[in-house]
Amino acid sequence: MRADRLVSLVLLLRRHGQLSAATLARELEVSTRTVLRDIEALSAAGVPVYAERGRHGGFALLPGFQTELTGLNHDEALALLVAGSRRGAQVFGLGSSLASAMLKVVDALPESYRQTAAGAAERLLIDPEIDLLSRRAVEEELPDAVVAEVRRAVFAGHRLRIHYEAKGQAAEWRTVDPIGLVTVREQGYLLAKKAGEDRTYRLSRILAAEELDEPAQRPDRVDLDRAWQERSTRFRTGGDQVAVVLRMHPARREELVGTALAVLAEELDDGWLRMEVTFQDSRHAEWALWQLSTSAEALEPQWLRAALRDRAAAVAARYSQ
Structure with a gap:
């Protein structure tokens, strides 16, 4: 288990660049003391991890460090197969891409992993279309072209022009700075800023979208989980409640x-x-x-x-x- 954790630690640093010991501990679900011991173990093994001190410090890998960490253990393969059964990807217009990726992952697995992981995945069902009372989940109408345009603007960091129909209002064009995409109970939302103010838009109410060439005015890094919690708090404590x-x-x-x-x-x-x-x-x-x-x-x-x-x-x- 420690070997898997060390691999995950390296992958986290490769992905995010620099992370504090507390953040690494939260991601790996261990104590900060364990993270510090793992950092020492990586350094002893020749992995170039260095520490940045100060209030905004943390741990990072030396620039240019590369390593081959492509192997998947059984549980990781199972997690990917289970993820492929979730419908969240449908909300963001990635359903077909996810299905294709799952086929590639399964094909790349060793034969023993492929059989055991696929068999285990058959024993798990995530978010079926109906519940025990035969009530069907309400699926939103999301045109692929609109969602794809929104997604491109989010990933490219470009401003976005949307034709948005707010509840009880006529549709109008708005230019926003996209921050990220969130799916909650199969409903998709675009987190953005408009004139510097936080805004949340329901994807199903975006009638048309156009990615602009202008760069979005947004932070380089974002904690979507925290941003969503803050907006959720404001929603619960404001309006005509x-x-x-x-x-x-x-x-x-x-x-x-x-x-x-x-x-x-x-x-x-x-x-x-x-x-x-x-x-x-x-x-x-x-x-x-x-x-x-x-x-x-x-x-x-x-x-x-x-x-x-x-x-x-x-x-x-x-x-x-």
């Missing part, structure tokens, strides 16, 4: 948390949970509480209690005969 105080049965808690934007407060009171949560808008709040039926009761605001009462009365009247 609705705060709701409710009491509910603990058994339905995860169902509520799965649809609410944020949980602001929570305490157990006489066997029931008293919670304060936020929803995207009034319609979202009413829908979420209605799904919980008698397992939850909205305490505030009063308009939500009235809306749920009127909806229940209308349903009761329909079935009264």
Whole structure:
């Protein structure tokens, strides 16, 4: 296992140039002390790793260092085959490319790995099209030409002109500086800047796209995971959101948390949970509480209690005969 970790450490440095011990530890899922020991082992083996000291320092390989690290172990081959079953690549218009890459990877494997890895992959199913209730996943309509143009601009670092149709608004042309692409629950998003401000665009709402020759005004490096978390936080705490105080049965808690934007407060009171949560808008709040039926009761605001009462009365009247 240590040999695999040392190979991964070298590959990380080759890919990113310079990384801190803390970042390497996080990527390799080990302690920083283990990373430092591995760096010493690589140096002793003749791998030219050097340290940059200071606040923005870290470890890097000497420029021009090359090594052949093309072998795959069984678990790595299995991981690639499993990745090929995920539909995230479809969101970015890379489905056919991924399928082709999987064929090349499998063909390049030694015969023993090829058989065992392929057999193991048959035992795993990731994100099937339907769940246990036969509900199909909602797939977005993403024209390949549009997604390809967006993807090229992201990778080339060029500005992008998009014809974007925001929810409830007429489509209009916008010029943005693309940062990266994110897929969440099979929905694709473009992270970008517009006039220096962070913007997030749903790929399915981009009707047309044009890569421009101008360089994008963006940082050379980006932490997409952190950028997404920051935008997610801003989304949950801004706009026309609705705060709701409710009491509910603990058994339905995860169902509520799965649809609410944020949980602001929570305490157990006489066997029931008293919670304060936020929803995207009034319609979202009413829908979420209605799904919980008698397992939850909205305490505030009063308009939500009235809306749920009127909806229940209308349903009761329909079935009264």
